[in-house]
Each structure stands twice: as structure tokens, then as C-alpha cells.
Amino acid sequence: MLIGIVFVITVGAFYLIHLLPGDPAVVILGTGDSPANKAKLYAQLGLNKPIYQQYFVWINNIIHGRLGNSFISGDSVWNTIKGAIPIDLEMMVISQILAFATAIPLAMRSAKKPDGLLDRILSAGSFTLLSIPSFIAIVLLVLFVAIDLGVPHTGVSSYVSLGTDWIGNLESLSLPSIVLAVGSFVVYYRILRSDLIATLQEEYITMARSKGISQRRIMWRHALRPSSVALLGTAGVNIGGLLAGGFIVQFLLDIPGLGYLLISSIGLSDYLVVQAIVLVVAVGVILINFFFDFLINIVDPRISRE
Amino acid sequence: MSQSQQLLVVKDLATTFDTPLGPLPAVGGVSFDLNQNETLGIVGESGSGKTVLSRTIMGLQQRRNVTVTGSVLLNGFEVVGASEEEKRKIWGLEVAMIFQDPMTSLNPVMRIGKQIDEILRVRLGMDRKAAKARAIELLELVGIPSPQDRYSVFPGELSGGMRQRVVIATALAGSPKLLMADEPTTGLDVTIQAQILNLLEEIKARMEMSVILVTHDLGVVATRTSRVIVMYAGRIVEMGTTRDVFSHHRMPYTRALLEGSPKVSNPSHTRLKAIPGRPPNLLNLAQGCSFAPRCSFATDRCRQERPELESTGTPGHSFACWNPLPTTRGASA
Amino acid sequence: MFVQETIEEVALADRPERKKKLGVLFWICVVWLAINLIAAIFANFLPVENPLIQNYNAINSSPSWHHLFGTDDLGRDIFARVVYGSRVSIEAGLGAMVIGFGLGAPLGMLAAYRRGKFDSILTMFMYIFLAFPAIIATIAILSFWTPRSLLKIIVVIGVASIPLVYRVIRTATLNVATKDYVIAAKVQGATDRRIMIKELLPNVAPIGVSFLLIGIATVVVLEGSLAFLGLSVNPPTPSWGNMINEARTILQVNPWLAIFPSLAMCLFLLCLNFIGDRLRSHFDVSESKL
Numbered sequence: 001m002l003i004g005i006v007f008v009i010t011v012g013a014f015y016l017i018h019l020l021p022g023d024p025a026v027v028i029l030g031t032g033d034s035p036a037n038k039a040k041l042y043a044q045l046g047l048n049k050p051i052y053q054q055y056f057v058w059i060n061n062i063i064h065g066r067l068g069n070s071f072i073s074g075d076s077v078w079n080t081i082k083g084a085i086p087i088d089l090e091m092m093v094i095s096q097i098l099a100f101a102t103a104i105p106l107a108m109r110s111a112k113k114p115d116g117l118l119d120r121i122l123s124a125g126s127f128t129l130l131s132i133p134s135f136i137a138i139v140l141l142v143l144f145v146a147i148d149l150g151v152p153h154t155g156v157s158s159y160v161s162l163g164t165d166w167i168g169n170l171e172s173l174s175l176p177s178i179v180l181a182v183g184s185f186v187v188y189y190r191i192l193r194s195d196l197i198a199t200l201q202e203e204y205i206t207m208a209r210s211k212g213i214s215q216r217r218i219m220w221r222h223a224l225r226p227s228s229v230a231l232l233g234t235a236g237v238n239i240g241g242l243l244a245g246g247f248i249v250q251f252l253l254d255i256p257g258l259g260y261l262l263i264s265s266i267g268l269s270d271y272l273v274v275q276a277i278v279l280v281v282a283v284g285v286i287l288i289n290f291f292f293d294f295l296i297n298i299v300d301p302r303i304s305r306e
Numbered sequence: 307m308s309q310s311q312q313l314l315v316v317k318d319l320a321t322t323f324d325t326p327l328g329p330l331p332a333v334g335g336v337s338f339d340l341n342q343n344e345t346l347g348i349v350g351e352s353g354s355g356k357t358v359l360s361r362t363i364m365g366l367q368q369r370r371n372v373t374v375t376g377s378v379l380l381n382g383f384e385v386v387g388a389s390e391e392e393k394r395k396i397w398g399l400e401v402a403m404i405f406q407d408p409m410t411s412l413n414p415v416m417r418i419g420k421q422i423d424e425i426l427r428v429r430l431g432m433d434r435k436a437a438k439a440r441a442i443e444l445l446e447l448v449g450i451p452s453p454q455d456r457y458s459v460f461p462g463e464l465s466g467g468m469r470q471r472v473v474i475a476t477a478l479a480g481s482p483k484l485l486m487a488d489e490p491t492t493g494l495d496v497t498i499q500a501q502i503l504n505l506l507e508e509i510k511a512r513m514e515m516s517v518i519l520v521t522h523d524l525g526v527v528a529t530r531t532s533r534v535i536v537m538y539a540g541r542i543v544e545m546g547t548t549r550d551v552f553s554h555h556r557m558p559y560t561r562a563l564l565e566g567s568p569k570v571s572n573p574s575h576t577r578l579k580a581i582p583g584r585p586p587n588l589l590n591l592a593q594g595c596s597f598a599p600r601c602s603f604a605t606d607r608c609r610q611e612r613p614e615l616e617s618t619g620t621p622g623h624s625f626a627c628w629n630p631l632p633t634t635r636g637a638s639a
Numbered sequence: 640m641f642v643q644e645t646i647e648e649v650a651l652a653d654r655p656e657r658k659k660k661l662g663v664l665f666w667i668c669v670v671w672l673a674i675n676l677i678a679a680i681f682a683n684f685l686p687v688e689n690p691l692i693q694n695y696n697a698i699n700s701s702p703s704w705h706h707l708f709g710t711d712d713l714g715r716d717i718f719a720r721v722v723y724g725s726r727v728s729i730e731a732g733l734g735a736m737v738i739g740f741g742l743g744a745p746l747g748m749l750a751a752y753r754r755g756k757f758d759s760i761l762t763m764f765m766y767i768f769l770a771f772p773a774i775i776a777t778i779a780i781l782s783f784w785t786p787r788s789l790l791k792i793i794v795v796i797g798v799a800s801i802p803l804v805y806r807v808i809r810t811a812t813l814n815v816a817t818k819d820y821v822i823a824a825k826v827q828g829a830t831d832r833r834i835m836i837k838e839l840l841p842n843v844a845p846i847g848v849s850f851l852l853i854g855i856a857t858v859v860v861l862e863g864s865l866a867f868l869g870l871s872v873n874p875p876t877p878s879w880g881n882m883i884n885e886a887r888t889i890l891q892v893n894p895w896l897a898i899f900p901s902l903a904m905c906l907f908l909l910c911l912n913f914i915g916d917r918l919r920s921h922f923d924v925s926e927s928k929l
Contacts, residue, residue, distance in 0.1 A: 127916070131909040133860040135867055136901045139883055143890050143897055203410040207473075210366060211425045211480070212397035215390075225415045244772035248864045262775060263868060266782045274779065281772050300415050302462055 077276045080261065085280070087173075087257040092242055094170075094177040096235070099184035107189050108219050111196035119193075126186040134179050138252045141175065176249045184238055191234055195227035202226075228299050236292030240285040313484055313516050314340035314363070319376035319386070321355075321362045323369075330588050332358040334540045335376075337615075340484070345510065345517045347531035347548065349524060349563070353585045355540035360488050360520045364403050365393045381483065398425045402477035406489040408469035412461040418472045419445075419457035425479045444475040447512075449505060467498035474505065481513060488520045503530055524567040528552060533622070536560050539586050539596035542615060546623030556618060556630035559597045595628070603629045665917045668910035675907060679725045690719040690877050699893040709895040711885065717895060720877035721903050727871070727878035728907065731793055731862045732855035738797025740851060743804030748843065750805075751812035752835060762809065768802040777861075781870045789872050792865065796858055807850050808843060815842040845922035852915035856908050863904065879904045 110119040199205065200223055208222045247259025254260075258277055265273040321333040333355045340346050350356045361367055363378050365385040378385040383396055405411045413421060422444055423437035432440070438457065445453035448471040461469055470490065477485060487506065491499035503526060510517050519531055527534055527548065534551045536544040536559065544557040555561055565579045583600035586592070594612055598604040605628060613626040618633065678685065688706075694714035702709045708717035750758040780795050781787075815821065821838050829837075859879075865871045866880025874881065879900040886897035 127912065128909065131856075131912050132905050133863050133908070135863055136883060136905065139887060139890070139897055140901060143894055203405055203407065204413040206366060207403075207405065207411045207476070208413070208424075210364060210397050210403045211476070212394040212399065212429055213424065214394065214428075217428065222413055222416070226413070245774045247774075247778075248867060251867065263778070266779055278772065278775055281775065282770065285772065286770065301460060302414055 077272050080273055081258070081276055081280065084256055084258045084261045087255060088243060088246065088259075090169075091173055091177050091180060091246070091255070091257065092239060094173060095180035095184060095242070096239065098177065098181035099188055102181075103185050103188035103192060104224075107192035107196055108224075110189075110193045111200060111223075112215070112219070114197055122189065126189055129182055130186045134183060135248050135252060137179055137182070138175070138249065141179075173255070176246075176253050176255055179249055180242060180246065184235075184242075187234060187238060188231060192227060192231045195230055196223055199223045199227045225299050229296055232292050232296045232299065236289050239292075240288050243284050243288070244281050312339045313342050313344075313381060315377070315379040316340075316363060317377045317379075319359070319362060319378060320374070321358050321367065322373045322375075324371040324373065325589070328589050331591065332540055332588065333362060336537075336540075336542055337376075338535055338542065338545060340516055340518065342483070342516055343510070343514055344533060345507075345519060345531045347527040347534045348518060348520045348537060349522065349527050349534060350537035351522055351563075351585060353539075353588070354537040355588075356520045356522075356537050357488055358540075359537070360403070360486050360518065363518075364397075364401060364486055366403070398429060398480040398482065400482055401484040401486065402480060402482040403486040403488065404470075404473050404477045404490050407493050408466055408473050409461075409493075411473045412469060412476075414461055417458050417460055418464070422472065422476045422479055425476075429480065441475070441479070444479060445472070447478070447509065448472070448475045449501075450475075466494050467501065470494060470498075470502055471505065474502075474509070478509060478513065483515060485510070485515050485517045486520070487517060489522070490519075491526065492521070492523070499526075506530075524563060536563065539591065540588060541596070542626065543597065544625040545615070546618070546620070546625075550618075550620060550623040554618075554620075554623070554634050556625040556633065557627045558601050558603045558629075558631060560625075561631060562600075595626075603631075605629050661917050661921060665914060668913045671906065671910045672914070675725050676729060678722050679729050682722050682726070685722070687722050688716040688719040690715060690723045691875050692716075699889070699896075702895060708899040709893070711882070711896045712889055712893060715875075715877075717882075717899050720882060721879070721899050724877040724879045724882060724900060725903065725907070727789060727876070727880075728859045728862055728904065730789060731796065732858045734790075734793035735797040735800060735858045736851055736854050738794065739800035739804045739854065740847070743801040744808045744847060746801075747805040747808030748812045748835060748839060751809045752816055752831070752839065761805075765802040765805045769806065773799045773802075774861075778865070778868065778870065781865065782868075787870070787873045792862065792871065796861060800854060800858075804850070804854070808847060811843045811846040812839055815839050845918065849915050849919050849922075852911050852918070856911045856915075859904065859908060859911075 106118075106122060110116070110122055113119060196219075205218060205222060208218050213222070243258070245259070246257065247263055249255070250257040250260040251263055258281065262274065262277045265277065316339070317337045319333060319336045320331065323330040323332055336359060338346075348356045348359065362374055363380075363385065365378070365388060367374060368390070374386050376386060380396060381400055383392075383400070385393065385396075412418065419438065419441050423432075423441035426432040426437040426440055427434065442453045442457055445456060450456055450468060450471055456464075461472065464472065474490075485506075490506070491502050494502065506517060506519075507530065509515065519526065521527060531548050534545065534548050535542050536551065536557065538559050544551055544555055544560045551560060552564065555564070559581075562579070562581045566581060567578070581600055586596050586599070592599070592609075594607075594609040595601070595604070596612075598608045601608065607628045611628070613628050615624045615626045617624045692715060694710065694716075696714065697706065697710045698714045699712055700706060700710045706716050706718065708721060711717055711720070746761065750761050777795055777799055781792065784791055784795075816839060821834060824834050824838055862871055862878065863880035863883065866878060866884050869884075871880050872878050874885075882900040883897055883904075886893070886900075890897060
């Protein structure tokens, strides 16, 4: 089933790209070059074969681990992409750690005292944040904050890789990670809070209370687990979305992640790179979903039993 | 009986809810005692306040719209007005509660073994091995076959009767002196009901525990309790030894309750007498005796003045009625 | 008996039941959205400047009586551009949702109700489309499908949203279709059409409306993102996304070009989200179902 999905996606990616207008020959040779040269280039690149043949060539290459060389830059596609993947991973990890580390305790506090001061502030606050798109957040942050604080925000590749300088690395990724984290926090907080409140009404929580268990333990050991199902499901979707849609943040802040690469490759009609990225992203999303489905099963075995 | 021997002393306990429709006195002025090794039954229809009473005695009310007045002395510890932290000290170790629905009393995503030995590990500081061993012992005690294997199952994998046994095991883990059982068998099959009640009796004897059995089922009360409290509209209307209340009751409501429940001794096809009218609306309690509107013996005084509990003459047996049934004690009393 | 139990239940409930009223803020949001809508439709008749006129005497000016929001770097009135710019967002949001719901919703309901082969095949297709990262496809398509136009944007986003709408509506309908009262209606001989309209629709509608509002909000944000990639409407047509993008380069000189469209967009989204949230709690739709 999984393979079927991936297969379909590869077909889709391939055909989609090739349906698009945009001619790599034009890009490479420039417009106005002679048709003869174009034809020669086509033959060279294997673009003169019928589409389905091209597809099989591509798939065959992939299965053998060769993503090919970009038409445009001549570089191996893998080389181009491989630098970007760890960046995405790092941003995801940092932002999600931040998001969960804040959402879980705060949701617990709010669920303990619904409609209390903290709860109302957080509800209003998270609601407002929910309504601020990430690009606006970045632009406004840059406007009001970064200019003054000198946090690297613009300029070509302000990103510093982990190997070079880990402090610089964290610095350069801080703004985008925080923006992503806030977006995730808002969603996780609301869902967890509402599920926790529902769970706390259950009789087994009263039973746990009547055993003299502390509030804290009840919250973490008894209430959190049954309330996490929706949270984990959402996390899966959310993180998948970050992978696919994090491009705007990367683009704005010059972080050379997959999203950034995708945009520039589309602009250059660099088919192979685009295809490869689509493939990687799609596979990544599927893996993430599987991972979270797995987690959900651990947390709540009832699901599989049903 | 001297004070020190009494496990539980309840005095003028009243629980009022502050609802959007006005104050609701779910329990109004209840007083009784409980001794060691006693089984006390609290009977009443739905809405009589018996469940609220049981939770108030435990001190489980935590809603912000609840006011509790009076006193509940559990082994010398005053429950009313105590902070949650203080109450936690007695919960599980001195007093434990089991609830009506075993489906919802157990955490569905936690293995039953963990739920049973939690109190041992967290409150009594036992290490994992010892706690597990004790939990398995408890499982055996409540009659669960192959307890070692069952230790790691989830509640969903057990039948209703088994689940209730697990709930009982969980409650017993801390060796409480008082077990509050709120309709423990109502959700179960009739055949299982008897098993569970037998189990409770066994355990009570073995662990020298007192039990408060809250139920609407008179059949349960008749055979399993030594003393009974009859509740109506949040108050005690009759109380005494089970025998006294069943055979020598004075309050017409008690009679009506008894007549309304099926008895094996009745000839077949006996019609059960339903009590006419409906239970009172606690928000709008009328003056006088709450049962008066439905009572065939009600007098004017009944409708105007609320009767207090008075003794029948037999120690421990009291009732609240202006126009009680004539005593059925003959010269033998 | 019932009255008594209900009272006890109410009393025993942990907190007094939250009144599910819609509230003042709800209506304020509705009014604000209405204002946006009216302004967008009737902009030509309102006392608002022409958003395209460039006035080189007033470049990057701060807000004043003449130019309520100031002017941009080509001397155009920001207020006018914000008002006219709302058209893009509103049209995109509504247009895409019309396509998405127009096709996705009936298909979803039909598939859920009829089940069988029709459902299996259709759902499989839809789920395959869902597995594909739609945003990337959207960007790719819009990059190459020149010249730019709002219609193309609406069509692409709309079509891309069909599988999503399909899934949500289908799931919601499935939940309702298995309920006893629907089966009862069937047994009573009601026609399929009647069942769909009378039983299914009212129960699926709350979820549908919630998702609709979320959808509009998402599309509005999407337009903004696309604008940053240069994929939204062409200049000089104003759109909120365009304006914020243009503002990036002149942030220090003219913050107003960034602030006002951002404010307009955020308020719009805030109201949408708030209304959606209130409706959700009013109709008791759990968030996780979306």
C-alpha cells in the first residue's frame, strides 16, 4: 500500500513537471538559439524520448540510487539536495521541541483551572497568533525586532551550518524555528487543552484522586495519555505540513532548506531537482504519518483493538 | 459505644449546590455513626441524595459551586473543610471508594496491574517488585484467575464483572478501614451481582473493614447489611438495624419502598405497588415533610412541619414522621 | 423522575454548563467581515482614491488626513490599495471554496451515503491526491501558467482543495449515516434524496461551515504566501500579499506599507477564525474532527 502511494506520487510528480511549460533547453541555451542545437541538447538530455520512457529511465535511476544530474547546473541532484535536508530536519526538531515543551505544561495548567486567568490569556493570545500568517509575523518581527537586535535575518545565506559553528547555527535558525514553533504551539495547545478538560471529567480520574494520588501525577500519568490521541494526529499532519510548506519561512529568511531549493529550482525549470524534492517531501510526509500513527497506537491501544 | 471505637461520625452534614436555578440542597442535615467491621446500607431512590452523600463523606466534592457544612470525622480526621492535600493523606489508605460503572472507573489506557499497585508504589513507597507481587495477591483475592498473566492486561480486555473485581482490588490495595461502595453492582448482570457482593463480604471479614453500601436495591440491603439508612429528598427518614427497618419500620416511605420491591416470598403475579406521584424537586422543597405529597398517611402537621428523627424506643432505631405506622413489635419486643 | 435527575446532573457537573451563546464579539466580527465585503464590492462608489494613481509628490508619506494610511513608494494611496486589495483576498477565498465545496461536498456526501464501488474508487483517487503535497503542486503550476490572473489562482487552489473537502465531508457524513435515525428513515421508505436533505445535511452542515471558514482563511493566507513568491496577481493590481511583499524592501523607510495590509489581513483572519470557533462551540463540533 505504501509503495503504491509512493509510486503514484512519483508518477504524478513526473508528469506534472513535464506538463508544465518551461523548456530546459531554453534555459540552458538561451532563447533564440538554433533549433538544431536545441534538438541536439534534447537528445543529449534524453528528452527526445517519449514521456513514459523518460519516466522509466528516471525511476530506474532512482532505484539504483541515482537521482541524476541537474540539467541546469550539471551538479548531481543528490549533492544539491543533500545539504538542504538536515536543515529542514534541524528546524523541525527545534521548533517541535519548543512547541511541545510549552504546549503540554501550559495546556495542563489551563485544564486544571478552566476559565482561570491563565487560561483566558492563553486562549485569547493563541487565538490571535493563530490568525497571523507566518510571513506577516516574520516581516513584522523584522520590522520591530530584528533590525534592532541585529539577529541575522536577511542577506544571502545567513545560515551557518552546524559543522562550522554551532552557536552561529542556532542563531541563524532561531528566528525561523521560533516562528514555526509558535504556529505549532497554538494548534497543539488548543487541542490538548480541550481533550484534557474532557478527560479530567472522567470517573477514572476521580478514582485516581480517591487513591490519594497527587494532582501532578494524575495530570501526567493518568490524564495525559488518553488525551494525546488527537494531539499526536495533529502533530503528524502539522509536521508534514511544515515539511511541505515551510518554504515561505525559508524563503524570507534565506535558509537554504528544501522549500527554498524548490522555489529556486522551479524558477530555473530544473526538472530533476524539483522532481527529487517532491519525491523526498512526499516520502517524508508519509514516514512522518506512519511514525505518528505508531505513536498513537502505543499511547492508546484501544484504537488498534477497535 | 465510646467515641474512640467509632470509625465514622457524621454530624449534621449538608451539601448544597449553587446552580443557575438556585441553591439545591442535595443533602440536608444527615447524622449517623459507623463502627468497625460494620456494613451499613444507604438506600433511596434516584435523587434521594445518597450518591452525593457518599461523595461528600469521602470529601470528593471539588466543584466550586458546592457548599458543605457539618462534620465528618473519619477515625478522628475531620473531612469537612480539609484541604485537598490533607484529604489526600486519608484517601486510599484509610478510606477508599468504588463506583458504579466499572467501564469508566478504570483508566482505559493503563494496564490494570499498574492501576492496582500505584498506591503501593507512590503512597507506601514499595519497590516495583514488591508492589507487583502484592498486586497479584490482590488479584487473586478478588477472584481473578491466572493473576500473573492478567497483571498486564488493559481494562478493555476484561468483562464487566472482572473489571469490577479489579476496581475492588484497586480500592483495597491501601488496606483502607472503610470502603465506600456506590451502587457497585448496579451495572452488572444479576448473576455477577451476587458474586461481587459475596466477594465484598469475604474481603470485609478478611481485612476487618467497614463497608458503606449505597444502593437503591432493597434486596441487596436486606441480606448484606447490618444497619440501614433510608434516605428521601436528601434526608434520613428512617435508620436502624436492617432487621428493625425491614420488619418493624415506622415511616410510611419505608413501607412503600418495601412494597414496591419484588420479594421471593410473594405469591406469583403479585402486583408491585408503585409509589404514586414523583420525587420532590429539590430546588423547591415545600414546607413540611418532603414525602407528604405522596404519603397516604399525611396529616396537616406533616404538610406544615418537617419531622425530625426520633427514636422508636429500640436503641439505634429512629425515624422521622409525625404519623408513623403503628409499631409491629408485639410483646416480644 | 427526569427533572430530578437532570437537576442532579447539572448540580453534579464540574462547572456550570458554559452558556453556548454566540456573544457580542461574535457579532462584532460578523459586522467587520461584512464591512470588508461591502467595501470590496462597492469600492468604486466609496470615497476612496484610485489605487493606481501614482503621485510623485507624495512618496512614502505617513498617514495624514489626505492619505489615511499614507502612501507607498510610488505615491499610491495605501488606504485605497488596502480596500481594493481586499477584493483579491475575498474573491480568492470565496472562489476557491465555491469550487472546492461545490464539487467536493456533494461527492463526499454521496460517496459516504451510497458506499459501494463508487465510494471505494472515488475515495482511493481522492486519497492519492491528498498524499501529494498540494502546496508544491500549486506553486509549480502557478509558476508556469503565465500570465498571472486571479482566476487562475482561484481555479488552481480550488481544485487542489477538492480532495480535502471531500474527505472532511465524507467522514462527517459517514458518522451521521450510520446513526439509527437515518436507518429508521430509510426503513420508512424515504427516498435517498429526501434523506440526504433532511437527515444528513443538517448534521453535516455545522462541520461543513466550520471547515468552510477555515478554508477561506487558509486561502487568504495562501494568496499572501504566493504573493511573496511573485505568484499572486500582477502589479499594479493591489493585493494584501503583494503590498506586504513590496514593503519588505523599504521597511525602514516606510513601515506603513507593511503595517496596514498586515493589519487588514490579520483582522480579517481573526474575525473568520473567531466566528468559526464560536460556531463550533455552539454546534458542539469537536476540533479534532477537522
